[in-house]
Amino acid sequence: MIASAKPSMIKIRVKRQDGPGQSSYWQNFDIPYEDNLNIISVLQKIAANPKTRDGKTVAPVAWDCGCLEEVCGACTMVINGRVRQSCSALIDRLLEDAPSGEIVLEPMSKFPVVRDLVVDRARVFQSLKKVKAWVSVDGYYDMGPGPKQSRAQQEAAYPLSECMSCGCCMEACPQFTKVEVERKAGESEEEYQKRAAEAYNVAFVGPHAINQAVLFNNNPTGQFAKAERLDALMEPGGIQVCGNAQNCVAVCPKHIPLTTSIAQAGRAVTVHAIKKFFE
Amino acid sequence: MAKKRVVVIGGGLAGLSMTMKLSELGISVDLVSLVPVKRSHSVCAQGGINSCNDATRQLGDSEWKHLDDTVYGGDFLNHQPPVKEMCDWGPKVIDLMDRLGVTFNRTDEGFLDRRRFGGTLYKRTAFAGATTGQQLLYALDEQVRRWECEGLVRKFEHFDFSAPIIDDQGVCRGAVIQNLHSMEFLALPADSVVIASGGPGLIYGRSTMSVMCNGSAASRCVQVGAKFGNAEFIQVHPTAIPGADKLRLMSESARGEGGRVWVPRKPQDPRDPKTIPDAERYYFLEERYPKYKNLVPRDIATREIFDICVNDGLSVDGDKMCVYLDLTHIPRAELDRKLGGILDIYQKFQGVDPRDVPMKIFPAVHYSMGGLWTDYEKSSSGGLVVGSSRNHETNIPNLYAIGECDYHYHGANRLGANSLLSCIFTGLVVGPGIETKLSASKTAAADLPSALFENAVAAEKQRQKAIIDRPPSSQNPYQIHLELGDVMTRAATVVRRNDQLRSALATVAELEQRAKVASLADTGNWTNQNVIFTKSLQDMFPLAKAILQGALQRDECRGAHFKPDFAMPSLTAPTRDGRLLEAEQWCDRFEENTAKWVKSTIATYDKGDMKLSYEDVDTSLIPPRPRLYGLVGAEEIEIVWNRRAAAKAQGNPHAAKAAASPAVAST
Numbered sequence: 001m002i003a004s005a006k007p008s009m010i011k012i013r014v015k016r017q018d019g020p021g022q023s024s025y026w027q028n029f030d031i032p033y034e035d036n037l038n039i040i041s042v043l044q045k046i047a048a049n050p051k052t053r054d055g056k057t058v059a060p061v062a063w064d065c066g067c068l069e070e071v072c073g074a075c076t077m078v079i080n081g082r083v084r085q086s087c088s089a090l091i092d093r094l095l096e097d098a099p100s101g102e103i104v105l106e107p108m109s110k111f112p113v114v115r116d117l118v119v120d121r122a123r124v125f126q127s128l129k130k131v132k133a134w135v136s137v138d139g140y141y142d143m144g145p146g147p148k149q150s151r152a153q154q155e156a157a158y159p160l161s162e163c164m165s166c167g168c169c170m171e172a173c174p175q176f177t178k179v180e181v182e183r184k185a186g187e188s189e190e191e192y193q194k195r196a197a198e199a200y201n202v203a204f205v206g207p208h209a210i211n212q213a214v215l216f217n218n219n220p221t222g223q224f225a226k227a228e229r230l231d232a233l234m235e236p237g238g239i240q241v242c243g244n245a246q247n248c249v250a251v252c253p254k255h256i257p258l259t260t261s262i263a264q265a266g267r268a269v270t271v272h273a274i275k276k277f278f279e
Numbered sequence: 280m281a282k283k284r285v286v287v288i289g290g291g292l293a294g295l296s297m298t299m300k301l302s303e304l305g306i307s308v309d310l311v312s313l314v315p316v317k318r319s320h321s322v323c324a325q326g327g328i329n330s331c332n333d334a335t336r337q338l339g340d341s342e343w344k345h346l347d348d349t350v351y352g353g354d355f356l357n358h359q360p361p362v363k364e365m366c367d368w369g370p371k372v373i374d375l376m377d378r379l380g381v382t383f384n385r386t387d388e389g390f391l392d393r394r395r396f397g398g399t400l401y402k403r404t405a406f407a408g409a410t411t412g413q414q415l416l417y418a419l420d421e422q423v424r425r426w427e428c429e430g431l432v433r434k435f436e437h438f439d440f441s442a443p444i445i446d447d448q449g450v451c452r453g454a455v456i457q458n459l460h461s462m463e464f465l466a467l468p469a470d471s472v473v474i475a476s477g478g479p480g481l482i483y484g485r486s487t488m489s490v491m492c493n494g495s496a497a498s499r500c501v502q503v504g505a506k507f508g509n510a511e512f513i514q515v516h517p518t519a520i521p522g523a524d525k526l527r528l529m530s531e532s533a534r535g536e537g538g539r540v541w542v543p544r545k546p547q548d549p550r551d552p553k554t555i556p557d558a559e560r561y562y563f564l565e566e567r568y569p570k571y572k573n574l575v576p577r578d579i580a581t582r583e584i585f586d587i588c589v590n591d592g593l594s595v596d597g598d599k600m601c602v603y604l605d606l607t608h609i610p611r612a613e614l615d616r617k618l619g620g621i622l623d624i625y626q627k628f629q630g631v632d633p634r635d636v637p638m639k640i641f642p643a644v645h646y647s648m649g650g651l652w653t654d655y656e657k658s659s660s661g662g663l664v665v666g667s668s669r670n671h672e673t674n675i676p677n678l679y680a681i682g683e684c685d686y687h688y689h690g691a692n693r694l695g696a697n698s699l700l701s702c703i704f705t706g707l708v709v710g711p712g713i714e715t716k717l718s719a720s721k722t723a724a725a726d727l728p729s730a731l732f733e734n735a736v737a738a739e740k741q742r743q744k745a746i747i748d749r750p751p752s753s754q755n756p757y758q759i760h761l762e763l764g765d766v767m768t769r770a771a772t773v774v775r776r777n778d779q780l781r782s783a784l785a786t787v788a789e790l791e792q793r794a795k796v797a798s799l800a801d802t803g804n805w806t807n808q809n810v811i812f813t814k815s816l817q818d819m820f821p822l823a824k825a826i827l828q829g830a831l832q833r834d835e836c837r838g839a840h841f842k843p844d845f846a847m848p849s850l851t852a853p854t855r856d857g858r859l860l861e862a863e864q865w866c867d868r869f870e871e872n873t874a875k876w877v878k879s880t881i882a883t884y885d886k887g888d889m890k891l892s893y894e895d896v897d898t899s900l901i902p903p904r905p906r907l908y909g910l911v912g913a914e915e916i917e918i919v920w921n922r923r924a925a926a927k928a929q930g931n932p933h934a935a936k937a938a939a940s941p942a943v944a945s946t
Contacts (some may be wrong), residue, residue, distance in 0.1 A: 048755060066491065068524055068525040071624075074314060133421055134380075140707065142374065145391075146380075161382050164317070
């Protein structure tokens with residue numbers, strides 16, 4: 001349980017970067033110990049009083065957060081070498097695991113850094129477009145209920161749909177490598193986004209998007225577009241890139257059976273490819 | 280003519296359902312959000328979404344009963360035509376979400392499973408585990424992504440809404456937004472702007488709300504003249520997990536699935552709660568409210584928990600206030616299937632498994648029933664005229680508000696599982712009205728002289744520059760925010776007293792002055808979270824003042840607004856005849872109070888101050904009646920009241936219908 005000797009100060013080491021393409025550097029902060037802190041409350045304290053250990057006033061550390069209860073996925077970062085949400089990273093627990101008393105915060109390494117701990121995860125959402133992660137309903141007028149589903153079907157689908165697109169599985173995946181599209185002088189935001197989307201589209205979609213493809217392929221209505229999703233998973237950056245390292249499932253904060261989804265998608269893609277061959 | 284466009288501010292359930300509906304109608308949307316829309320605060324909604332359904336219908340439920348529970352639970356401050364329309368749409372909204380692939384829990388036969396929520400005796404609530412908001416949000420997010428691929432939706436994620444653009448005639452013509460990374464400002468011309476920005480929980484410092492729920496979008500509309508309704512009606516949820524950075528919600532569904540609230544009868548009994556025998560436990564909600572038990576409306580449960588800790592001294596812990604919420608009598612497998620999401624949250628943040636050990640919980644600020652004032656067009660059947668461009672339009676033409684940041688639906692107290700419904704419903708129902716609005720106009724905003732947009736951007740740049748250029752001062756925006764949260768939580772939550780409200784207003788005015796000179800630690804121009812926070816902090820003050828002034832002026836008790844100095848008394852006479860006599864006086868006083876206070880509080884901004892006025896509430900469908908949950912003497916009051924209601928009902932069909940239904944809860 002809680003370590004018996006509580007430190008008077010919490011030592012925080014933060015990997016900082018002022019903007020895209022700039023070099024990173026480290027800064028150390030000391031935060032007075034209190035019970036029941038998490039990384040978010042520590043970062044809030046740094047924001048309120050951004051002084052380093054040696055007394056220098058610096059710009060506050062930038063980071064992303066949202067719900068603070070691990071359902072939105074915003075606050076993902078690498079904490080003591082492990083990718084996770086910073087809201088559920090409790091200081092008392094971290095101190096137990098790191099007796100040196102130092103807590104190291106880094107941005108995720110597979111996504112371009114915007115500033116400090118803030119990264120650009122546009123690629124995560126682009127991959128959802130690529131695999132058409134939605135049910136193509138005719139429209140939003142009242143057409144009665146959806147198809148009946150068994151409890152077993154719901155219980156299989158629900159865990160897959162708890163995915164919050166946080167990025168942990170991609171950070172941990174050895175086949176998922178960083179794609180950073182640099183801005184060109186004079187380029188509009190729209191032009192930049194288009195170019196970035198094209199680059200993301202040929203890079204690995206990652207476990208997250210494969211899992212979403214499986215979710216919708218198993219949905220009674222979603223399955224009508226199964227072939228299109230499997231086509232997408234056969235394109236460059238598709239499921240063949242997966243090297244079966246199984247890191248994704250180990251780091252998923254929602255315990256989504258990602259490797260099961262990947263295996264299911266793999267079989268479906270094989271069957272689909274054979275069928276296409278004979279078409 | 281350029282193509283007409285709509286700007287939607289906020290990508291939670293309301294903003295996404297609006298965007299999806301407009302896309303279906305072929306209207307292009309610019310969707311603006313502080314966070315990627317999939318991370319909007321709607322993800323935090325847990326318990327479920329209400330509608331009358333085939334099973335409850337056969338037990339006597341109907342859309343009308345859902346309306347009745349909603350306005351009775353809301354203490355008759357709800358505008359009834361929009362609520363009626365919402366309840367009528369309820370079953371259709373849930374069918375639609377089912378078609379969109381929401382993973383609702385199922386019965387053995389494959390139907391949607393339902394559970395009971397507070398303030399009703401029917402099992403109306405459809406749910407997806409205990410992460411219903413997340414699942415509903417994802418379904419809408421997926422649909423909007425589909426429209427994004429079709430080219431009908433442009434997303435502006437990681438953008439702040441700086442201000443609406445208002446022309447010389449006072450008509451809204453677009454929005455200025457700011458890129459949170461590059462810090463650049465951008466004007467989006469629009470033929471309608473829809474505010475779907477959620478609640479203002481950050482005004483209270485810590486609440487169950489997400490960090491982006493700072494109320495700034497609504498406040499920025501108020502500061503250019505939009506009216507704000509019922510600000511003082513802030514829901515304090517009975518059950519949350521106290522935390523240093525946030526008060527995490529513990530859904531009402533925990534009680535809907537059989538969870539029981541109790542404290543040891545012996546103050547701060549040090550024993551392991553599991554070893555305390557039943558006879559030594561005080562199940563205070565069950566004892567005090569034998570009909571609704573643990574599922575009384577939220578305002579009541581909150582006051583009882585507060586009362587048991589503060590006045591009865593029965594808090595479980597000595598050093599912090601909390602009561603037990605106990606699920607340990609329910610089989611683990613059932614808990615995992617129906618409540619897994621919230622139990623995981625408790626376990627993760629408290630380090631204790633609530634399947635084995637009773638949870639320790641306490642009330643927390645949760646939801647704003649009030650919000651931007653909007654219009655609507657009432658239909659002949661008492662609902663809304665669907666397709667009317669007046670529906671949900673603020674007093675600023677072309678500016679609309681939907682979802683938590685509107686003010687009609689939840690009156691003085693929101694029933695659990697009605698917010699998900701109201702958010703999705705308002706998006707769907709207002710879409711066709713905006714289509715009407717757009718087709719009625721001969722010009723497109725994009726064709727207006729560019730100076731209008733350039734000037735709006737220049738004003739925002741100037742505002743930001745002035746903040747960044749402030750001379751160094753000892754005032755720190757984060758410290759001021761802590762103090763603001765503290766004073767608001769003390770003065771304007773569960774129990775309100777006029778002296779405290781007056782003193783809070785003075786403190787808030789002081790904090791506002793300090794915020795005006797607070798200097799920034801970051802004066803750069805790249806991903807400057809400091810300046811964005813400071814602007815949102817300054818924009819909290821108009822709403823904070825509206826909350827405090829509204830509470831101060833409203834000398835009565837209604838729903839979440841509880842002022843003990845103005846509470847209606849219990850009946851005290853020892854005999855039944857004596858109590859019946861007292862009940863006559865009680866009902867007289869109730870009628871006087873109804874005439875005076877069944878009014879929306881309307882706040883308007885005037886050079887930094889908030890001015891209040893009052894507006895009639897449409898109670899034409901179900902006339903106000905006493906809300907008697909748990910009051911001593913309820914039986915006699917009910918007799919007297921029903922007699923009066925029956926007499927009045929002569930010749931009024933709506934009132935007759937209301938009188939024919941069980942008019943008053945007996946306990």
